[in-house]
Amino acid sequence: MARSLKVAPEYINHVKSALRRNGYPSQKKFAEHVTPSLSTVKKFLNGEPVDFEYFVELCEALGLEWRDIYLDESDNPPSPNVSNPILEESSPFITGTPITHPRYFFGRKRELKRLFNLLKRHPLQNAAIIGKRRIGKTSLLHYLKTITTTPPEELRPGQKSDWLPHPERYCWIFVDFQDTRMASQEKLLGYILEAMNMKVPNPCHLDYFMDVVSSHLHSPTVILLDEIGVGLQRCPELDDGFWDSLRSLATNQTGGNLAFILATPESPLDLASHTGHSSPFFNIFGYTAFLGALTEVEARELIDSSPIPFPVEDVTWILEKSQCLPLLLQILCRERLFSLEEGETGDDWREEGLRQIEPFTNF
Ligand SMILES: Nc1ncnc2c1ncn2[C@@H]1O[C@H](COP(=O)(O)OP(=O)(O)OP(=O)(O)O)[C@@H](O)[C@H]1O
Numbered sequence: 393m394a395r396s397l398k399v400a401p402e403y404i405n406h407v408k409s410a411l412r413r414n415g416y417p418s419q420k421k422f423a424e425h426v427t428p429s430l431s432t433v434k435k436f437l438n439g440e441p442v443d444f445e446y447f448v449e450l451c452e453a454l455g456l457e458w459r460d461i462y463l464d465e466s467d468n469p470p471s472p473n474v475s476n477p478i479l480e481e482s483s484p485f486i487t488g489t490p491i492t493h494p495r496y497f498f499g500r501k502r503e504l505k506r507l508f509n510l511l512k513r514h515p516l517q518n519a520a521i522i523g524k525r526r527i528g529k530t531s532l533l534h535y536l537k538t539i540t541t542t543p544p545e546e547l548r549p550g551q552k553s554d555w556l557p558h559p560e561r562y563c564w565i566f567v568d569f570q571d572t573r574m575a576s577q578e579k580l581l582g583y584i585l586e587a588m589n590m591k592v593p594n595p596c597h598l599d600y601f602m603d604v605v606s607s608h609l610h611s612p613t614v615i616l617l618d619e620i621g622v623g624l625q626r627c628p629e630l631d632d633g634f635w636d637s638l639r640s641l642a643t644n645q646t647g648g649n650l651a652f653i654l655a656t657p658e659s660p661l662d663l664a665s666h667t668g669h670s671s672p673f674f675n676i677f678g679y680t681a682f683l684g685a686l687t688e689v690e691a692r693e694l695i696d697s698s699p700i701p702f703p704v705e706d707v708t709w710i711l712e713k714s715q716c717l718p719l720l721l722q723i724l725c726r727e728r729l730f731s732l733e734e735g736e737t738g739d740d741w742r743e744e745g746l747r748q749i750e751p752f753t754n755f
């Protein structure tokens with residue numbers, strides 16, 4: 393089997409554009425979310441060889457099927473049945489970083505139903521996702537963006553994805569205000585235009601942005617604003633005039649084709665007033681999804697996704713100790729799985745699990 397692979401030249405553009413589609417504003421940002429270093433990520437994106445394991449991981453992270461895009465240079469390409477060390481060795485439980493692949497996202501069915509209801513008809517309507525730290529706001533934004541277009545073979549059996557009648561028509565734009573470049577009005581507007589496949593002038597001013605979006609936006613577009621509080625606190629360039637313009641775009645000028653969904657620990661109105669903003673942008677969010685614990689059924693589904701089934705008494709213990717909070721569930725499942733894989737007997741893993749969740753229990 394080839395120990396390294398490269399992207400076939402005809403797929404390089406497709407792979408590069410997958411960065412944006414998956415919400416990564418830059419190669420550097422992407423590299424922060426994966427095991428390989430930035431230089432390996434660059435090699436991968438430029439069609440240079442990278443280790444097989446890394447190749448598979450990077451494709452996965454970008455929602456790409458590695459078998460479709462690698463350059464077949466030998467008579468012995470990696471067999472589709474060949475074991476994939478990264479996938480076999482890595483835990484299905486993700487702790488800490490937001491869930492970006494829908495396969496690993498659980499629950500939130502009620503919120504998803506409500507949110508997609510606002511997005512499946514014209515005019516598209518705005519929503520806010522509110523929840524405490526680490527509750528799963530960013531993961532939910534990623535899920536909204538990816539679930540309707542992820543190939544069924546990459547999802548869990550029975551995982552619902554037909555939320556929208558024509559998902560292929562939607563443009564999803566993920567804005568992470570923790571990315572300092574988003575503090576610059578010009579860069580933010582350029583990023584949004586690029587994601588809309590529109591020409592980006594240099595410099596990109598608000599007037600131009602308003603003109604071009606109001607006259608050319610003809611398909612449903614959802615702008616996901618993560619950590620908007622950071623944007624309001626740290627970015628003086630994003631002033632009331634800027635937010636007023638965005639409101640005007642969404643409400644009057646795009647034929648109902650534009651919606652905003654923001655994620656924040658506090659309500660948009662409180663956020664605005666704490667940060668000295670008075671723009672009416674912050675009262676266009678007619679629906680608020682308040683994120684809390686998963687339901688028990690949803691939490692059980694997450695626990696049952698373990699490649700090695702857990703004993704019933706451990707499932708009960710995990711449900712109780714996690715209070716069905718997704719991060720705590722993930723950590724306790726990770727610990728249990730690890731102990732089973734290591735062939736450990738006894739309950740030491742519980743002690744370790746409690747130690748690991750301790751920093752996150754003061755929700
Ligand atoms: N729906 C979910 N399914 C499975 N795990 C989840 C889900 N939502 C959250 N998690 C778990 O919780 C962790 C934190 O999720 P996420 O980063 O999305 O939260 P957040 O609310 O955006 O946090 P922060 O306030 O720090 O930005 C993830 O790493 C994952 O372990």
Ligand SMILES: [Mg+2]
Pocket residue numbers: 490529530531618
């Ligand atoms: Mg977050």
